[in-house]
Amino acid sequence: MSHHRQRSCDGEVGVEASVAPRNITQNRSRPRVWFITTICRDYRVKAFETLAARLSTRFFFFSKGDESYQRGVAHHHGKFQQTRLIGFAIMPKFRACPGLIARLLMGRYDLVIKCINGRFALPISYLCARVRRKPFILWTGLWMVPRTVVHRSLAFIVRHIYHNADAIVGYGPHVKEFLISQGVKSERIFLAPQAQDNDFFSAPIPMQDIERFRRQHRITTNAIALFVGRIEREKGVEVLAHAWRKLVAIDVTLLVVGDGPLLQAVRSIMQEGVNPIVVVGPLDRCALRVVYAASDVLILPSITTDTFKEPWGFVINEAMAQNMAIIASDAVGAARSGLVIDGENGLVIPERDVDRLAGAIQSTFLDRRRLQAMKAASAKIVAKYTVERMIEGFEQAVRYCLRA
Numbered sequence: 001m002s003h004h005r006q007r008s009c010d011g012e013v014g015v016e017a018s019v020a021p022r023n024i025t026q027n028r029s030r031p032r033v034w035f036i037t038t039i040c041r042d043y044r045v046k047a048f049e050t051l052a053a054r055l056s057t058r059f060f061f062f063s064k065g066d067e068s069y070q071r072g073v074a075h076h077h078g079k080f081q082q083t084r085l086i087g088f089a090i091m092p093k094f095r096a097c098p099g100l101i102a103r104l105l106m107g108r109y110d111l112v113i114k115c116i117n118g119r120f121a122l123p124i125s126y127l128c129a130r131v132r133r134k135p136f137i138l139w140t141g142l143w144m145v146p147r148t149v150v151h152r153s154l155a156f157i158v159r160h161i162y163h164n165a166d167a168i169v170g171y172g173p174h175v176k177e178f179l180i181s182q183g184v185k186s187e188r189i190f191l192a193p194q195a196q197d198n199d200f201f202s203a204p205i206p207m208q209d210i211e212r213f214r215r216q217h218r219i220t221t222n223a224i225a226l227f228v229g230r231i232e233r234e235k236g237v238e239v240l241a242h243a244w245r246k247l248v249a250i251d252v253t254l255l256v257v258g259d260g261p262l263l264q265a266v267r268s269i270m271q272e273g274v275n276p277i278v279v280v281g282p283l284d285r286c287a288l289r290v291v292y293a294a295s296d297v298l299i300l301p302s303i304t305t306d307t308f309k310e311p312w313g314f315v316i317n318e319a320m321a322q323n324m325a326i327i328a329s330d331a332v333g334a335a336r337s338g339l340v341i342d343g344e345n346g347l348v349i350p351e352r353d354v355d356r357l358a359g360a361i362q363s364t365f366l367d368r369r370r371l372q373a374m375k376a377a378s379a380k381i382v383a384k385y386t387v388e389r390m391i392e393g394f395e396q397a398v399r400y401c402l403r404a
Contacts, residue, residue: 030056031110031402036100036125037139038063038117042285043314045078046197050391052080055398058109060085062097062121087120093150096120104128111401113169113394116140119154126161135401137394138162139192141171141311141333143178148306167397171312172337190400192393193337194312195385200285201321202379205293213290217278221253223365226295226324228288228315231260234308236301236329236351238262241269243301243358249274250365257283257291292322296371297364300328300335303351309333316340320382325374327360339385345377 033055040048040061051057058081075084087097100121104112105128112134114125129136138161145155162168162184169192170176176189213219229235237260244254254270254277263279270277283291292298298319302310312333316326320339326346328335335348342348347364349356364371 031398032108033057033111033113033398034060034104034107034109035113036060036062036118036121037115039075040078040082042076043196043318045076047195047387047390048080049078050387051394052078054391054395057081059083060100060103062087062095062100062118064095090120094119100124101128105131109134111135111137111398113137113139116142116158122161123157126165135166136161137397137401138165138168139394140168140179141175141194142309143174143311143333143336144304144309145182146307151307166401169393169397171333172339174333174336175311188400190393190397192390193339193385194314194317194334195387195390196314196317196321198317198321198383198386201289201292201318202383203289205290205322209290210294213294217255217280219253219255219276219278219294221251221276223250223252223297224295225252225254225297225299225361225365226257226291226319227254227299228257228291228319229300231256231258231263231266233262234303234305234310235260236303236331237266238269239301239303239329239352239354239357240299241266242354243361244270244275244277245273246354246358247273247275247362250362252296252361252365253278255291255295256280257288288318289322292319292324295319295324296375297325297327297346297361299357299361300326300332301349301351301357302329302332304331312337317382317385320345320378323375323379325364325371325378327357327364329357339381341377341381345374345381 035057038061048059060083061075062085085097085099087095090096101124104125112125112129114122116138126136162179162182167188167190168179168184169190170179171194172191176191179189180186227240231237252275256277256279259281267279298315300313300316310332316334316339326340328340328348329351330336330348331351334340340346340348347360349360
């Protein structure tokens with residue numbers, strides 16, 4: 001999610017290099033796993049470190065980070081073996097990394113895990129694993145079939161991989177349901193519920209930091225509603241803008257964190273309402289943690305488009321760790337998978353429904369007792385979504401593929 005200005009709290013930045021693991025004991029008896037994916041975003045560092053500690057995993061990153069959904073994102077390093085592959089763009093949205101072929105055909109590994117992204121890297125990784133007769137695991141958060149001409153023309157490749165991968169690791173039950181609808185056998189599907197670094201995001205924030213933030217942005221209302229993400233159509237920002245305009249005065253400021261092509265248009269619509277809005281640019285994870293602590297309700301009204309359906313929504317994990325209630329559309333993976341429980345730690349509303357979204361915001365802030373109960377429930381629910389539990393899904397898939 002490109003809401004982060006991509007620099008970690010300790011100032012670490014990505015470099016083009018192959019980085020050896022630090023403080024990780026390599027057990028040669030463990031299977032050698034090659035994990036091929038786009039880039040290492042800040043919210044993936046802990047998960048990749050945990051996977052490397054549990055399995056002998058080497059990561060290969062093939063993206064330059066210039067995809068639309070990764071605009072402004074930087075590569076992060078962690079305590080695991082990693083190599084950033086050199087590649088070049090053949091055409092828009094098609095990046096080739098020829099060195100990946102040689103590595104997969106000649107390298108020493110027992111199993112390949114590949115994310116769903118990469119029009120070059122996905123079929124090449126699958127084909128090379130088949131040539132080497134190595135198990136292939138697909139990792140995916142997709143729960144729709146993209147409807148563009150290009151996606152339809154390449155759909156047969158994805159369907160083949162769905163049906164012939166040795167195992168598939170999905171983001172949550174919503175992905176499993178979709179895969180089964182595509183004809184994938186249930187026993188080949190394993191779940192890795194998406195998790196954040198709960199220890200980091202749940203850390204207590206000093207009240208003076210919260211007060212300083214409110215003064216800095218001249219927030220005078222008692223409550224804050226929050227949107228964090230790319231200011232793009234697929235994130236439902238236009239739906240939110242029109243819903244915000246419909247609200248009566250409720251002593252709530254809408255805080256918008258992020259940037260994108262629709263920012264000015266959305267701001268203009270929101271300013272027609274009676275409740276204030278404050279727009280700030282992308283924030284790093286340290287500043288964002290303060291924002292979560294200062295806010296009450298996170299709103300993520302994502303919509304389905306021809307190319308997108310919110311795979312998860314990591315900002316929900318982050319916000320819940322700071323005791324925030326959630327309002328999300330039913331097109332958000334985290335909401336469909338049970339991280340957001342309607343009526344317990346938030347509200348789930350139909351996508352694109354401006355009136356229902358406005359009503360959900362209004363009712364949530366008018367009933368302060370229910371709002372406090374939802375906020376308390378969020379912290380308890382997200383505590384179960386740990387990185388360790390997520391990695392167990394990968395371990396189960398690996399054991400399944402390497403079974404005697």
